[in-house]
Amino acid sequence: MLSLMLIIAIMVPVLAFAATAGFSTAKYEYGNVTGSVYSDVYAVGAGDSVYVYVYSGGSIVTSTTATYDTYSDGKYYYNFNASAIGYNTLDLVTKVTYNNTVSDLATLTVNRVITGNNSNGGGGGGGGGxxxxxxxxxxxxxxxxxxxxxxxxxxxxxxxxxxxxxxxxxxxxxxxxxxxxxxxxxxxxxxxxxxxxxxxxxxxxxxxxxxxxxxxxxxxxxxxxxxxxxxxxxxxxxxxxxxxxxxxxxxxxxxxxxxxxxxxxxxxxxxxxxxxxxxxxxxxxxxxxxxxxxxxxxxxxxxxxxxxxxxxxxxxxxxxxxxxxxxxSNKSFADIASHWSKTDVELLANKLVVEGSTDTTFEPERNITRAEFAALAVRSLGLTSAAPASTFSDVKSDAWYASSVATATYAGIINGYEDNTFRPDAQITREELAAIVIRAMDYASISTNVTDPQSVLSKFKDSNKIVWAQKEIAAAVNAGIINGLTDDTIGSASKATRAQSATMLKRFLSTANFIN
The missing domain is CATH 2.60.220 (Chondroitinase Ac; Chain A, domain 3)
Known part of the structure; x- marks a missing residue:
């Protein structure tokens, strides 16, 4: 008899809690389920908890511990907040653990709503969809x-x-x-x-x-x-x-x-x-x-x-x-005022693709290095900079161009040499320039295929001096990216200038419909 009375004494708080528990409020919006449950018997002590389980289609979505909030009008309130993204209807079940025993207290179905609360006993609120x-x-x-x-x-x-x-x-x-x-x-x-x-x-x-x-x-x-x-x-x-x-x-x-x-x-x-x-x-x-x-x-x-x-x-x-x-922006440079590249340079300066040597000069006829053009190519494609890599023996990780070279290499638009060098300070040739721009076009999924490269290059009497980029130069000529130095010379071995680089990038960006 004594044992029975002890069991009943232990169970009374839980039974009382279960008999008088319910959802005070519940709201499902913006991917969250929030609200509170209540009881007029405080049944949870140290080591015990009130939970809310969230179900959809009979499968549990998530669960959360309800936190004791306040005592009001003879009831104890517990608040809950759980993430449940992208469901239409959810079934809420509140449970209590008391003396290591789990008991169901109350259930509620809620529909996804835009505003307002749902009271105990019912679904929905509608809205949304x-x-x-x-x-x-x-x-x-x-x-x-x-x-x-x-x-x-x-x-x-x-x-x-x-x-x-x-x-x-x-x-x-x-x-x-x-x-x-x-x-x-x-x-x-x-x-x-x-x-x-x-x-x-x-x-x-x-x-x-x-x-x-x-x-x-x-x-x-x-x-x-x-x-x-x-x-x-x-x-x-x-x-x-x-x-x-x-x-x-x-x-x-x-x-x-x-x-x-x-x-x-x-x-x-x-x-x-x-x-x-x-x-x-x-x-x-x-x-x-x-x-x-x-x-x-x-x-x-x-x-x-x-x-x-x-x-x-x-x-x-x-x-x-x-x-x-x-x-x-409205950028210009004093030393391009009468230069043939003025329009292209100003456009790309306003696009933040090219920069001046100083605030007032561009140096259009200065030759450009491989590192400088790698940076321009990366910038023109809007690529996220990669971390400096140890791909090339002559590119130090703290060099200003290290990230640009790593990004361009990763994207496949620039290569090094067979001796594992990049030669960042070497002046870039028109042949290399054309090849990089064509690879940039390929990266941007712009067709550059030329069926018969030799027919495109035949008008240039020095085309036999192209060392390795016959297809790329033919594609660049065909796409209008590069012109001959004269009507019948391509000048593939000539060192490219900053003005030539800017103009080729402007033509690439226009062809790709990346600018207008």
């Missing part, structure tokens, strides 16, 4: 995209997602088999045009240690916060420019149900995104820029400018995520 209208899917502010809606839309062709907020959560299961399609994501801050082929779903799932069916692609288009925006404005001013657009963060990652992310590698695919510009611009004096949060500097990214539905728009192309804006 993704619906198709005129070929576009409207996405509510929590970013949820219904898998069936997305699959149906992609079956019909390319689609547009119109965001109410800043985030879209694309279920990977709906992307499988749609590698030829394109998803355009747009909101008030900008537009992102994403080929489905850039999402290497299996690799992303593996990186997160999940299956593809549990993977989502999180796309974010958001205005930079005030601290970052101020830093971007300061960086634009530092290069002598004026900022003409909000700083907008474009980001794409793979994400699992717990919110763990992994970066999406675009490879060599230049992905388009656009931002609104505050005024009509002179494209020769305006450029898209990337803001580097580590260096606090801005740098050139490929961008063209247009007007769409009365709005001035910058179309930015790059194979990576970052914060972007638009900068206007």
């Amino acid at each position: 993704s619906s198709i209208s005129n070929g576009a899917i409207s996405v509510s502010s929590d970013g949820f995209v219904d898998p069936n809606t997305l699959s149906t839309a992609l079956t019909a062709g390319d689609i547009t997602l119109k965001l109410s907020g800043t985030v879209a959560l694309l279920p990977a299961s709906s992307l499988v088999g749609n590698g030829s399609k394109t998803i355009t994501v747009t909101n008030d801050f900008g537009t992102y045009v994403l080929p489905v082929s850039v999402f290497k779903l299996e690799a992303l799932a593996k990186a997160l240690n999940i299956e593809v069916k549990d993977l989502k692609i999180k796309v974010t288009i958001a205005k930079a916060d005030s601290t970052t925006s101020d830093a971007v404005k300061a960086a634009a001013t530092a290069v002598g420019g004026t900022q003409l657009a909000d700083a907008v963060d474009f980001n794409v990652v793979g994400i699992d149900k717990d919110g763990k992310t992994t970066s999406v590698d675009f490879g060599k695919t230049y992905v388009s995104r656009s931002v609104n510009v505050s005024k009509a611009v002179d494209a020769s004096k305006t450029t898209g820029v990337l803001y580097n949060e580590t260096t606090k500097k801005v740098s050139f990214v490929p961008a063209t400018f247009t007007t769409v539905d009365g709005k001035n728009v910058a179309n930015i192309k790059r194979n990576g995520n970052s914060i972007y804006t638009v900068v206007e």
Whole structure:
């Protein structure tokens, strides 16, 4: 009898808690489930806990410990907050551990909502969801995209997602088999045009240690916060420019149900995104820029400018995520005032691709070194700088060009010599220059194939002096990137000047539609 009474005494608090427990509030929005549970008996002491378990389709999504908050109106309240990204309906179960015994206390079903709370006993609140209208899917502010809606839309062709907020959560299961399609994501801050082929779903799932069916692609288009925006404005001013657009963060990652992310590698695919510009611009004096949060500097990214539905728009192309804006400059140099390269040099200076030897001089006729042109090639492609590498015996890791050489080498647009040297200070020849520009075009997926190189080179009487880059020079001539020194000479062995380099890069960027 005594034993029975002790058992009953131990169980009474739990039973009382279970009998009087419930969900006071529960809300599911922006990928989070928040709320509180209550009881009129405080049954949890040291070593005991109240939990909330989150289920979807009978499988647990996540769980969290509810934290004691307050005592009010004869009840004890416990708050909870759990991440549950991209589900439509969730089942909540609150449990208590008491004296190492786990007991169910209450259950509640909640639907994904945009605003408002759900009371105990019931689902939903409704709101949100993704619906198709005129070929576009409207996405509510929590970013949820219904898998069936997305699959149906992609079956019909390319689609547009119109965001109410800043985030879209694309279920990977709906992307499988749609590698030829394109998803355009747009909101008030900008537009992102994403080929489905850039999402290497299996690799992303593996990186997160999940299956593809549990993977989502999180796309974010958001205005930079005030601290970052101020830093971007300061960086634009530092290069002598004026900022003409909000700083907008474009980001794409793979994400699992717990919110763990992994970066999406675009490879060599230049992905388009656009931002609104505050005024009509002179494209020769305006450029898209990337803001580097580590260096606090801005740098050139490929961008063209247009007007769409009365709005001035910058179309930015790059194979990576970052914060972007638009900068206007008006640069010139005294020593190019009457030089044949004046227009090209000024344009590329305003694009932040080339720099002067000083603030007032460019030295257009000075020969350019291999290291200098490697830096220009990397800059013109808008590449993310790689860490200095020990690839070449004569490139020291602390040299100003070490990162540029490593980046250009990694991208396959520049090579060293057979003796494992790069010869960074050697003056570059027109032959080498042409080859590097053609490799840059290949990197940007611009066709440079020439069926019969000799027929292209036949008009140059010195074409037999080309040492190794016959195909590359023929391709450069065919694409209008390089001209002869005269009508019948190519001058492949001649040392290239800074003016020639700038002009060839300008032609490359125009051919690639990286500038206008």
